[in-house]
Amino acid sequence: MHKLDRYCLPSTLKEAVAELNAPGRKAVLFGGGTLAVKTLPPSADTAVDSRLLKLNYVKTDSKYLTIGAGTTFTELLEKPAVKTWASGILHQAAFAISSRMVRDMGTLGGNLVRPYPYNHFPCLLLALDAQAVVAFKGKTQTVPLAELWSPKLMPLLGTKAILTEVKIPASSKNLSAIFEKFSKTESMWESYAIVTVAMEKKAGVCRSAAIALGSAVPTAMRFPKAEALLAGKTIDETLAEQAAAQAAAALPKLTQPEKADYVRGLVQVLVRRAILQAFAK
Structure with missing residues (x-):
């Protein structure tokens, strides 16, 4: 109690x-x-x-798109920069969150620091190489987003330290990106898998790609070997399938281990599809 x-x-x-x-x-x-x-x-x-801390803001400059941790999903949806950044996937992910009531109350910071695999933004921001700014007693530290979920830092967030903002590199602004969530219903929070693919293209070639997964695994993750398969190549069905198979094979412990075969097959399909869609944009 x-x-x-x-x-x-x-x-x-x-x-x-x-x-x-x-x-x-x-x-x-x-x-x-x-x-x-x-x-x-x-x-x-x-x-x-935290309501008086004024952590609800969205700023852009030559280096970053910076989002305050106290920014609600509804506030995100209202910002012009969010609507177009990385093919609009930030806007898409915010809109796909549950109901208007939750979007009005829920914040980006809460979505990142509360330990639920079904949250949208850990996977998405991981694919965009975001950084997190954390305030400790007597200092402020900027860390790669994935460090938020480390055994060292996670227990401190919201109890000893405060996530203040997220910084998304300006280099991600024009990426061809796909955000896809698969669940029983469109608004259902507990999805089977969330996939984000963010790709830099030039002259019909994938220069670099980021593939991130959430929901299917307890902690959002990237697939560097699958990403390496795509870099510097023209992507077709065969290559997309190879990268997707590599991602599925690299899956660690699953959120729903009793459905392992289904989830692995689903992740492979979603990753392949997202790769092809991102390349076709």
């Missing part, structure tokens, strides 16, 4: 991090709250509300 007996509404990031690290307290950060309520540790006694 949860026994939250203290509520904090800090107005600065420094104050918020200090509250999370208050001696003798077990504090938890709340953003949109759509996932935090499901993962709240029984030992938590302090709620730190």
Whole structure:
């Protein structure tokens, strides 16, 4: 049973991090709250509300598309830059999230730091080589996105440290990209697989490709060997199938191991299809 007996509404990031690290307290950060309520540790006694931290923003410059961790999915959908970046897959992924109510409340930060394999943005942002900015007590650190889910950092997020923003390289702006989610219904959260393929093309050749998978595996992952098969080549059905087979063969522990044969076959089909669609764009 949860026994939250203290509520904090800090107005600065420094104050918020200090509250999370208050001696003798077990504090938890709340953003949109759509996932935090499901993962709240029984030992938590302090709620730190992030609503005044002004972490809801989208900025662009010559180096990055920067999205504040407190940005809701509805706010993402309203930003012109998001609608066109990397073939519009950020906009597509945000729109595909459950219902309008969840999109109004849920935040990008929560989607990344709460340990659910079905979240859309870990897979997508991994394919775009995004970086994460994390505020600790006394310092701020920028790390590759995948480090958020490391055993060292994950337990600290929302309890000792705060994800403040995500930085997507400007080099990904014009990539040919595909985001595909396969579930029983279009709005269903617990999907079988989420695949993102982001490709740089020139003169009918794939110069580089990123293939990322979520939902089917507990933690979003890339497939470097499959990506290497595509680099520097003109992609056809045969090559796409080879890369997809390589990805399926590299799958580790699955989210639904009782459906392993089905999921592996599904991932192979989705990856092959996404590769061909990205190359054809």
